[in-house]
Amino acid sequence: EAQVTQNPRYLITVTGKKLTVTCSQNMNHEYMSWYRQDPGLGLRQIYYSMNVEVTDKGDVPEGYKVSRKEKRNFPLILESPSPNQTSLYFCASTLDRTTDTQYFGPGTRLTVL
């Protein structure tokens, strides 16, 4: 089954404790992206990747890192999480820049205490 998977689905952590949220797609998509969703603000793009080893900042990249060492995986790294990073995070992928339908993962709900 074609899908985007994220792990973990739920995470409660404390300020400053490094964490990684994984994202994987099995559709051989070139483009992947991370979003955060907050009440009243909608989804905002954090980082995106056009292909392996090619990444760029979205609208809200501060406090996040990403890497794209393999085509299928695009982990989101929070080196020193803070309470303002408490949010619902989504990973998405698209085949390429001309095929625009985005496929979303199920989301990761992160709470930073």
Add this chain to the structure above:
Amino acid sequence: KQEVTQIPAALSVPEGENLVLNCSFTDSAIYNLQWFRQDPGKGLTSLLLIQSSQREQTSGRLNASLDKSSGRSTLYIAASQPGDSATYLCAVKSGTYKYIFGTGTRLKVLA
């Protein structure tokens, strides 16, 4: 800076009604506009994608229109059903890899 607005934020209708959800954007220089459905605890599901050169797209009971010059899109849902209850989001592609989302319309269809 591109901004996307969806009005109303919430909508409650009786089953069987035809309804229209609105999406407006401030910069008409878009590549495309996409409508999504979001169910609680789940990710987003793509419903319809309209390229900037298109005026509308249809899928089953759903019809989406796009008027770039006025910065508006509408999602028309015919003969609404309780299973249509969800949050509907629109997103514009305003750069090669840049997507801007609206805050959504929470729809509840009453049986």
